[in-house]
Amino acid sequence: xxxxxxxxxxxxxxxxxxxxxxxxxxxxxxxxxxxxxxxxxxxxxxxxxxxxxxxxxxxxxxxxxxxxxxxxxxxxxxxxxxxxxxxxxxxxxxxxxxxxxxxxxxxxxxxxxxxxxxxxxxxxxxxxxxxxxxxxxxxxxxxxxxxxxxxxxxxxxxxxxxxxxxxxxxxxxxxxxxxxxxxxxxxxxxxxxxxxxxxxxxxxxxxxxxxxxxxxxxxxxxxxxxxxxxxxxxxxxxxxxxxxxxxxxxxxxxxxxxxxxxxxxxxxxxxxxxxxxxxxxxxxxxxxxxxxxxxxxxxxxxxxxxxxxxxx
Numbered sequence: 001x002x003x004x005x006x007x008x009x010x011x012x013x014x015x016x017x018x019x020x021x022x023x024x025x026x027x028x029x030x031x032x033x034x035x036x037x038x039x040x041x042x043x044x045x046x047x048x049x050x051x052x053x054x055x056x057x058x059x060x061x062x063x064x065x066x067x068x069x070x071x072x073x074x075x076x077x078x079x080x081x082x083x084x085x086x087x088x089x090x091x092x093x094x095x096x097x098x099x100x101x102x103x104x105x106x107x108x109x110x111x112x113x114x115x116x117x118x119x120x121x122x123x124x125x126x127x128x129x130x131x132x133x134x135x136x137x138x139x140x141x142x143x144x145x146x147x148x149x150x151x152x153x154x155x156x157x158x159x160x161x162x163x164x165x166x167x168x169x170x171x172x173x174x175x176x177x178x179x180x181x182x183x184x185x186x187x188x189x190x191x192x193x194x195x196x197x198x199x200x201x202x203x204x205x206x207x208x209x210x211x212x213x214x215x216x217x218x219x220x221x222x223x224x225x226x227x228x229x230x231x232x233x234x235x236x237x238x239x240x241x242x243x244x245x246x247x248x249x250x251x252x253x254x255x256x257x258x259x260x261x262x263x264x265x266x267x268x269x270x271x272x273x274x275x276x277x278x279x280x281x282x283x284x285x286x287x288x289x290x291x292x293x294x295x296x297x298x299x300x301x302x303x304x305x306x307x308x309x310x311x312x
Contacts, residue, residue: 044088051082054263054273056102056307077102077115077305079273082312090127094183096120101144102303112150115303116143123185125175135175137185137224139242142166142195149287157287164198165207169244171222181228190222192244208283220246234265253282263309271309277301 058075079100086093102115119141125133142163148156173187194216196202196209205211226240242257258278265271279299286294 056305151291166195275303
């Protein structure tokens, strides 16, 4: 009886040992196996979204300061840039929005704007091959608040307002986009609406509208070039150039909008920015220092600041 029991236990132990060896070997085989992802398991990502929010605050105070200057100054500028890019197959749809507003308040000058912009761009493209896209573009830009010129020893002169001016562009054309950093769009047949929703400005025929009218339709050629370049690990340059020629009136006078922004990350969310913008429109008149209306001239803007920047 003891021999029989011993034999049964021996056989059982041998079977258990073999089963364990087989289990261990299967685990080793499973661990060493290369796992391949099935592309059909997930839905491809067709949208890419993000943005940048920047706030810059400056303040100074002085009393009996021999070098002179205002007793108190306060400046605040804000900027938001957002994007939503769609790509699926041969279809692309790029959407961007830029919002900027800044003001400066001083003891002697009071409150004045330092920046003001609303810019919305939407562009559809169908891939034709070799980096060329058959495209349609819509661009709208205006500002948030009234703008003034400040002649010496005279009351401020209203020069602009919300939707005065506003520009709406509808443009079919071709877009060359060799990479994500460069895009050049050109169209020989573009429709542009100039909107001046301010009675006093429209009555003066400001921004090229007929006197007393609030909307003017133009037809011409349009081109826009955008470029982004990472200069270093902490510095990025972004530029955009818009050109428009009106076939119906002085086509040689090309309207120019040229925006440049250099952002340098100092540390963490602390960022230094330098913006340089140039605008030329032959239909936009200037206000001289004595308060009289002058001719068209290049509009220049330079903004330098250090503030907080949050990447979304």
